[in-house]
Amino acid sequence: MPQPLSEDRVDLESLVLDRYLPFRLSHLANRVMRTVAGVYAQRFQLSAPEWRTIAVLGSNGEMPANMVGESTAMDKVRVSRAVTRLLAAGRVTRRVDPTDRRRIILQLTPVGLDVHRSVVPLVRAVEESILAEFTAEERAMFDTLIGRLEDRLKRIPAAGAQILDP
Amino acid sequence: MPQPLSEDRVDLESLVLDRYLPFRLSHLANRVMRTVAGVYAQRFQLSAPEWRTIAVLGSNGEMPANMVGESTAMDKVRVSRAVTRLLAAGRVTRRVDPTDRRRIILQLTPVGLDVHRSVVPLVRAVEESILAEFTAEERAMFDTLIGRLEDRLKRIPAAGAQILDP
DNA sequence: TATTGTTATACTCTATAACTATA
């Protein structure tokens, strides 16, 4: 017989999947990403890593490849492969950084800038159509809460490992 | 020269990736899922689809395979493959539903129930360690906001397609 | 020695279609 829980204690013994935050977040994020990808994938022949690369180069101008990786939360392998495809499509240029010849500096071509100019309003419109659910106050609150979870997971990247290891 | 935006209008022309909700949600969800997976993957030799299947069977008792799919947001192919591995590990049983011989009824074995009992407190603890960021009021607010986004995306699954197609 | 980037490999996830058996 399960014992009734006191109100100030959390039930750690049972779990209903569609009330479980990690599952809900993952499901929600996947739905959102699929909705956004529907806008840029077929129409512009862009994969997600390519779209991310174009997004940061479009808003920041030329950047070294490793900074693209940091800004897009992609490792250097994914960046490298995205750049290979973007180069083939004539959407970016790459040149060696003369001050450190290990570094590659990436920049959008006019073609890449066109893609950026075309895609951004479309994906922003998708974001708007989703966030239209919220009032301005709710948006701000959601933004804050998401930001604090991001920070927390950054500060304790081993939140699970601590539980896993001992 | 970019024109200054009036305060009640949204800038659809530019996009900074780490302020863009779909990207932030995806990044956050991935981090959370990786943290949770760190708890069940190596220690219990569970993939995400297997863990989800065990989670719903553990909280609901025996279920037809198609309901497992609905509850876990997985299609029948993923369920089928998860079940194949769970069967091989002796963690579930499957039998044909006598009232509709197309249906497969799944149930945790004692071994599967043991896994469920062992894993749930661990993954709940991860959830707790993340949500510890919030006060009770903030949790309730976050829960509500997430729920409304879920509902919205359910109601307008073609939110992006509408923009994509015309 | 450490860092930047490339290439190779493998494993998982996702989506789709083809197939079976039942209804």
Add this chain to the structure above:
DNA sequence: TATAGTTATAGAGTATAACAATA
């Protein structure tokens, strides 16, 4: 004809290691 489940296949995402060039 439609539904439940299985199998097969291909594309994308993810993680890792090995490597070359440079610092």
